[in-house]
Amino acid sequence: MWAGEDNDARDDDGDVVVVDDDDVHGDGDGDDDVDDFDGDDDDEVVDVSDDGNDYGANGDGDDDDDDDNDDDDYDGADGGDNDVVVDDGDGDADGEAGYNDVDNDIDDDDDDDDEEEDDDDDDDDDDVDDMVVRIMMLTMTMVVMMLPLVVVMMMLMTMVIVMMMLMILVTMVMIMVPMVMVMVMMMTMTTTTMIMMVLMVLIVMLLLMRMMTVAMVMIMVVMMVVRVRVRVRVRVRVRVTVTVMVMVMVMMMLLPLMMIAFCGRE
Incomplete structure (x- = not known):
């Protein structure tokens, strides 16, 4: 394509293909309508160059009907036969609107910010x-x-002083040591590990409590048989004691099930 008099573009035959110098929009033919370089509205391909390049309806330098000038990105046209790169690199077709392309990068950034929030x-x-x-x-x-500790305090009313002090000492050690360990470990471990550790502690505690309960019942029975002469009183006290122990053990057996159900729900 070359410029003749009055800056009019001409094709190889010397014919004028740009009808005026005003308002070049998209197709590069100098008028306000969207057509090819020959000045009419029929979008035909017109060869206006000396090297054989065909200019199509949109004036982007090739003979297809898009705004791509064969550089594989979605760039908009600047109103003539040369494209201005307006692609913001985000992969969307920002330049498909042609010369009046609007950069969509602001909306994309807003979407990314919303996703991050x-x-x-x-x-x-x-x-x-x-x-x-x-x-x-x-x-x-x-x-x-x-x-x-509650169970031990319930049983201490019928025990001698030495047994009372011994059971209190054992119970306090059994309670305080695991409690301190649990409180320290829970602050540094993951939730899954913490749940498994708590379940293991509960199982060990329940086993110890059952062993302690059985031993206490046996000691109480022996002491009551030796010290109490009336058999009716012995039988009544033994039944009450055994009933209390059974209730405590049943409650202890239900706690692991509650913990497992709670952990499974979480």
Whole structure:
């Protein structure tokens, strides 16, 4: 394509293909309508260059009907036969509108910011849920660990002073050592590991409590038989004691099931 008089573009035959110099829009033919370089509205391909390049309806330098000038990106035309790169690199077809292309990168950035905020909110919710689980597990573990002391205090009313002091000492050691270990470990481990550790502590505590309960019942029975002469009183006291022990053991057996159900729900 070359310029003749009055800056009019001409093809190889010397014919004028740009009708005026005003308002070049998209197709490069100098008028306000969207057609090819020959000045009419019929979108035919017109060869206006000396090297055989065909200019199509949109004036982008090739003979197809898009705004791509064969550089494989979605660039918009600047109103003539040369494209201005307006692609923002985000992979969407920003330049498909042609010369009046609007950059969509602002909307994409807003969408990315919204997704990041949603991810941050999800992380905060997970942290809160994890802390709630830790607090509940720690509280339930401490309650279960305090139950042996309650059982011992119930049984101490019929024991001698030496046995009383010994059982109190053993019970306090059995309660305080695991409790301190649990409180320290729960602050540094994951939720899954914490749940498994709590279940293991509960199982060990329940076994110890059952062994202690059986031993206490046997000691109480022997002491009552030796010290009490009236058999009716012995039978009544033994029945009451055994009933209390059975109730305590049943309650201890239900606690692991409650813990497992709670952990499974979480």
